[in-house]
Amino acid sequence: MNQIKRPTLILDKDKCQSNISKMVDKANRMGVDFRPHFKTHQSHVIGRWFRDYGTSKITVSSLSMAGYFIGDGWQDVTIAFPFNLREIDLLGELSGKAEINQTILSLYVAEELDKKLRNDIFTWVEIDTGAGRTGLRWNDFDKLDELLEFLKKSVKLNFQGFMVHAGHTYRARLKEEVVFIFDDSMEKLATLKQRYQSLFPGLKISWGDTPSCSILDSLPGVDEIRPGNFVFFDIMQSIIGSCNESDIAVALACPVVALHPERNTVIVYGGGVHLSKDSMILQDGTEIFGKIALPKGDKWESSLKNAYVSSLSQEHGILKIGSEELNRIKDGDLVYILPVHSCMTADLMQSYCLPDGSCIDHMSAKLLKSWH
Amino acid sequence: MNQIKRPTLILDKDKCQSNISKMVDKANRMGVDFRPHFKTHQSHVIGRWFRDYGTSKITVSSLSMAGYFIGDGWQDVTIAFPFNLREIDLLGELSGKAEINQTILSLYVAEELDKKLRNDIFTWVEIDTGAGRTGLRWNDFDKLDELLEFLKKSVKLNFQGFMVHAGHTYRARLKEEVVFIFDDSMEKLATLKQRYQSLFPGLKISWGDTPSCSILDSLPGVDEIRPGNFVFFDIMQSIIGSCNESDIAVALACPVVALHPERNTVIVYGGGVHLSKDSMILQDGTEIFGKIALPKGDKWESSLKNAYVSSLSQEHGILKIGSEELNRIKDGDLVYILPVHSCMTADLMQSYCLPDGSCIDHMSAKLLKSWH
Numbered sequence: 001m002n003q004i005k006r007p008t009l010i011l012d013k014d015k016c017q018s019n020i021s022k023m024v025d026k027a028n029r030m031g032v033d034f035r036p037h038f039k040t041h042q043s044h045v046i047g048r049w050f051r052d053y054g055t056s057k058i059t060v061s062s063l064s065m066a067g068y069f070i071g072d073g074w075q076d077v078t079i080a081f082p083f084n085l086r087e088i089d090l091l092g093e094l095s096g097k098a099e100i101n102q103t104i105l106s107l108y109v110a111e112e113l114d115k116k117l118r119n120d121i122f123t124w125v126e127i128d129t130g131a132g133r134t135g136l137r138w139n140d141f142d143k144l145d146e147l148l149e150f151l152k153k154s155v156k157l158n159f160q161g162f163m164v165h166a167g168h169t170y171r172a173r174l175k176e177e178v179v180f181i182f183d184d185s186m187e188k189l190a191t192l193k194q195r196y197q198s199l200f201p202g203l204k205i206s207w208g209d210t211p212s213c214s215i216l217d218s219l220p221g222v223d224e225i226r227p228g229n230f231v232f233f234d235i236m237q238s239i240i241g242s243c244n245e246s247d248i249a250v251a252l253a254c255p256v257v258a259l260h261p262e263r264n265t266v267i268v269y270g271g272g273v274h275l276s277k278d279s280m281i282l283q284d285g286t287e288i289f290g291k292i293a294l295p296k297g298d299k300w301e302s303s304l305k306n307a308y309v310s311s312l313s314q315e316h317g318i319l320k321i322g323s324e325e326l327n328r329i330k331d332g333d334l335v336y337i338l339p340v341h342s343c344m345t346a347d348l349m350q351s352y353c354l355p356d357g358s359c360i361d362h363m364s365a366k367l368l369k370s371w372h
Numbered sequence: 373m374n375q376i377k378r379p380t381l382i383l384d385k386d387k388c389q390s391n392i393s394k395m396v397d398k399a400n401r402m403g404v405d406f407r408p409h410f411k412t413h414q415s416h417v418i419g420r421w422f423r424d425y426g427t428s429k430i431t432v433s434s435l436s437m438a439g440y441f442i443g444d445g446w447q448d449v450t451i452a453f454p455f456n457l458r459e460i461d462l463l464g465e466l467s468g469k470a471e472i473n474q475t476i477l478s479l480y481v482a483e484e485l486d487k488k489l490r491n492d493i494f495t496w497v498e499i500d501t502g503a504g505r506t507g508l509r510w511n512d513f514d515k516l517d518e519l520l521e522f523l524k525k526s527v528k529l530n531f532q533g534f535m536v537h538a539g540h541t542y543r544a545r546l547k548e549e550v551v552f553i554f555d556d557s558m559e560k561l562a563t564l565k566q567r568y569q570s571l572f573p574g575l576k577i578s579w580g581d582t583p584s585c586s587i588l589d590s591l592p593g594v595d596e597i598r599p600g601n602f603v604f605f606d607i608m609q610s611i612i613g614s615c616n617e618s619d620i621a622v623a624l625a626c627p628v629v630a631l632h633p634e635r636n637t638v639i640v641y642g643g644g645v646h647l648s649k650d651s652m653i654l655q656d657g658t659e660i661f662g663k664i665a666l667p668k669g670d671k672w673e674s675s676l677k678n679a680y681v682s683s684l685s686q687e688h689g690i691l692k693i694g695s696e697e698l699n700r701i702k703d704g705d706l707v708y709i710l711p712v713h714s715c716m717t718a719d720l721m722q723s724y725c726l727p728d729g730s731c732i733d734h735m736s737a738k739l740l741k742s743w744h
Contacts, residue, residue, distance in 0.1 A: 061686060105630045108703055262512070269434075273720075314716065
């Protein structure tokens with residue numbers, strides 16, 4: 001740790017592998033297929049840890065990411081992102097190398113794919129059950145009928161079922177809210193399943209999101225789960241209730257560059273370009289950009305009770321810390337920031353360091369950042 | 373533009389060079405030294421455009437960035453960031469290659485530098501006149517006396533003056549507020565100048581921030597300015613009043629991947645990992661993550677009146693667009709997002725494309741993102 005000179009994302013491999021193994025076990029116990037979302041880690045090495053636990057199907061959020069993982073031997077990949085017509089050549093190329101599952105949201109895109117693709121792919125229709133981001137509304141039967149009838153006729157676009165990302169669980173703070181969202185979504189999906197079962201007898205339900213996959217004990221009606229964030233977890237998930245803070249597997253090690261005890265402030269080298277500007281509003285109205293932990297051996301302690309990241313500039317992190325804890329910190333020390341949203345922090349940092357000093361790949365490694 | 377497949381940061385070179393030339397002219401007219409902050413663009417090529425307009429001194433926000441620009445021939449560099457004791461070897465190396473100006477905030481750091489550096493450097497003391505981020509409080513005379521007396525005795529740490537980043541101008545929405553912040557800060561700095569002028573007869577005032585350098589007609593008492601964002605500007609600056617929206621020189625070109633006219637929503641490929649999660653709250657309470665413009669030739673039109681980026685996921689951008697404008701957009705089209713905070717967007721995108729298809733370097737190029 002003494003060799004860390006600049007903001008560095010530290011990965012606790014034990015915690016990460018434990019998070020993976022627990023979710024694998026849970027999927028087995030619930031009898032659902034496990035297709036974890038790899039957009040959180042974007043790493044070949046971490047992907048292989050999943051493989052060691054028996055995972056063979058994955059989810060990604062872009063065709064570029066699909067290519068990255070197909071390049072490491074993954075043979076069954078779902079792209080859980082509306083198809084981008086400008087990448088039809090890349091989809092063609094990838095579908096020649098692996099089994100591709102692509103979400104489809106519109107007849108126009110389906111027609112274009114059917115016309116222009118040479119290989120067959122599997123397709124899923126994304127349904128919005130209330131999150132309000134992407135997906136066809138579960139009761140937009142005009143559009144659904146039209147699209148599913150087209151998919152029925154298409155030889156290339158093998159329809160598999162409905163895909164849901166119930167992103168509104170991220171706003172939940174009680175288990176009961178997550179239960180409500182799940183039950184409500186599954187009722188809507190049951191209507192759909194009934195409507196289209198004669199057309200597609202084997203149609204499946206693929207279910208996303210870390211909160212429901214972590215918090216709920218069973219997921220009746222679901223055939224496949226696609227959680228992603230659980231591989232690292234983060235402060236947001238600990239506040240939602242998906243994990244304990246001690247399950248969080250990544251922390252940004254930041255050098256302390258200024259102390260302002262008169263205003264309970266510590267400035268670290270580590271800002272928005274490292275951590276991302278994701279924040280959460282606590283129940284008392286405080287906006288936090290991360291929690292703070294002090295070093296312990298080559299990892300980190302429990303987070304400081306009386307402390308949080310209060311704002312971020314491009315390279316500055318502004319930490320508010322109670323006087324007693326602040327007295328334990330001096331210029332040149334390292335502090336650890338537990339991120340609000342680990343997917344974004346990992347994407348920005350683009351590599352992981354293990355406490356032993358070795359590094360792990362991230363798809364978008366900022367190679368030039370290590371110019372010296 | 374038809375070749376754009378994925379989110380791409382487009383740079384309008386004419387606007388960028390015009391922004392540079394106007395700020396150079398203004399600094400000349402005001403009789404202040406011009407030391408632009410290069411953290412916004414982080415690009416050798418754009419740096420050379422400044423050089424073409426006569427710029428010879430620059431500001432950066434990290435030692436890594438100093439090294440990047442020294443590597444392109446810059447010989448006079450200010451690191452406007454509290455010194456990070458873990459990088460003392462790198463500072464030693466860089467100070468052998470160029471004139472380094474380093475901000476210092478504490479006696480402890482000054483003592484360490486004085487003890488361990490072999491080369492001389494210039495030093496500046498950062499003063500907080502009200503922004504509340506970094507810097508010694510302007511009236512913390514105990515600490516200031518102690519630090520400045522030490523710097524007076526030090527042979528290596530040649531004290532130059534006081535550096536201010538009046539970041540609270542970013543919260544201003546009226547010219548009068550910026551005038552107030554400037555006048556208030558300069559009164560505080562005048563007190564300091566008077567107090568320490570006998571110790572340091574030639575001490576200078578270095579002044580940062582794009583809003584005041586853009587909005588104010590003169591900066592009496594200031595010796596040097598360090599604006600950065602003006603090279604591109606962004607939606608935040610247009611709302612503050614530093615620029616017109618037509619001065620904004622960068623926009624993120626994003627493929628349209630889904631249309632939801634029933635809820636006035638368009639989904640683009642382009643999310644938090646491309647644009648950053650910086651947002652602004654408009655006067656009516658709406659939180660926006662960017663404004664939206666449609667293509668015009670190989671650039672973009674004025675922003676759509678009835679439209680904004682309402683939220684961002686990792687790769688999804690969720691746009692709210694009035695029905696009339698939405699009818700002009702279809703799957704596979706490109707739309708342009710004018711960023712709320714161009715520094716962060718550029719850092720995430722890590723390269724610039726000109727409308728002719730050529731690309732410009734960014735210090736932290738995501739080389740692996742173009743794996744295929």
